[in-house]
Amino acid sequence: MKTLKYIFAFLLISISVVSCSDDDDNTVIEDNPVEGLNKIYEISGANHVVEIYSEKQNLEIGYNEISIRIKDLSTNKYLNDAELNWMPMMNMTDRAHSAPHSMLSNAEESTVYKGHIVFQMASNETEYWELKLNYDINGESIEGVTRVSVLQPNDGMVKTQVFMGVDGVKYVLAYVGPQNPEVALNDMQAVLYKMEDMMNFPVVENYKVAIDPRMPGMGNHSSPNNIDLTYNSVNNRYDGKLSLTMTGYWKINLKLLNQADEILKGEDVTEDNPESSLYFELEF
Template sequence: MKTLKTLIILFALSMGATSCSDDTEGPMPVTENPLEAYHLTNSFEANGHMLELYSEKERLTTGYNELYVQIKDLSTGAYIPNASITWNPMMHMIGMSHSCPKSDITVTEKETVYKGYLVFQMASNADEYWELNLEYSFGGATYTTSKRIEVKAPTDGNKTVNVFTGTDDKRYVLAMLPFAPKVAINDFSAVLFEMESMMSFPVVEDYTITIDPRMPGMGNHSSPNNENLTYDPDSGSYSGKLSLTMTGYWKINLQLLNASEDVLKGEMVTEGNESSSLYFEIEF
């Protein structure tokens, strides 16, 4: 009986030691891919790591691209949590180079998944191409990598980004945020940047973007209950409402107004003017 009690005590002590050991080991490394449902648009192998770029779209396109980034340790297969990542896209043209509007990259609620967006003004071609430069840090070390990437025009050919000079002689980039249009009053958003230089594209705040959706193939009729886009400081974008009364091709005519309500670009649609020079296109 004494031997049995001794064995029971030893077993209990060993279980307690195991429990304490488990508590001090920390969280298990993430090896399963939390972005399997997304499209892998690009991967960068360097420094013993694989940086993966994912999107809801199948490829990078002109306009707004929301992207998710992961860093995989190739020696363990584990994804790296809580890293710091910056990016710098560069378009190499014949005789010149420039960047594009971009967000910071931030960690999501999943500590191994990072998120940001890029707004490409133009597509790649045979002689001109985009390169994405990445810098990332974790564990006290900093690494860099870069790779040529391909940016396509949207397959539907619709216009989702405008690059223009306003009446104030400033250059702007205006891009529509992707959404799934339906016959309803849709949430509708865009991002607006000033091109200060070939490398600097700060967000423009507190302007107004008026919208006038029309169906050119249906007598150029409009729709009721639209709301112009105004700046939302929480998201850094311009938000409003877009009323779509039927399926088909829509041209969303725009005007850009500054804080003093001066029209910087775009024209009103009238009987004598069927469309604005500033617009987005959708078809569904």
């Protein structure tokens, strides 16, 4: 009888353990849509809060991908239908201007609104950037403003060019990727905008950015199989291929060409001209 009691007790314990294990396996763990991002700013309202995220610790001169969420404090839930618009503004001592930026968008059912801003200059004590947000919550139009700090890139590399083309148009060309370059044929991306006035920077479509990567410290040698950047209408970027044959410092010499293949800025690299006036820098 004692043996039967022990067996019965063992079976009860085993069933209990399996049941607990099954409960643990069935526990629903919510995905965090901003996992891996840094919350860099927050705008508080009467019944909601706006959270601003970035992959970087700080906003920098150049291309910045930014994610925004709006939390309704009355329900403690994030909104996915908030018709969100934004405008970056630089307040200088004698004037104000905006910056090239995309629209904010979110996928269906997503509470994360994504976009990018290309900041042309750093902020300081007297000249500063503000991010203005306009959005609707339950039919109410709301405006939020926060002052943001824009720093020089941590790596000190030139990845943004603001210049006048031979056509008299002012352009903003910014490096997007690769963010983690390898000794390989890398996918390369950039964005190109033109300045219509101090507030409007439309995307430039169907131009070409010719690339010629060189290693100045290694005899200014180039690399094979590079593919020039051409316009991608799906993401409004310029895509191509960047060949990097070794680690170290690279200068990516550039030329901007219009639809008629006329060079608007930049020069060929030759023995007499070791670098273009239009370029990005990369070190890895």
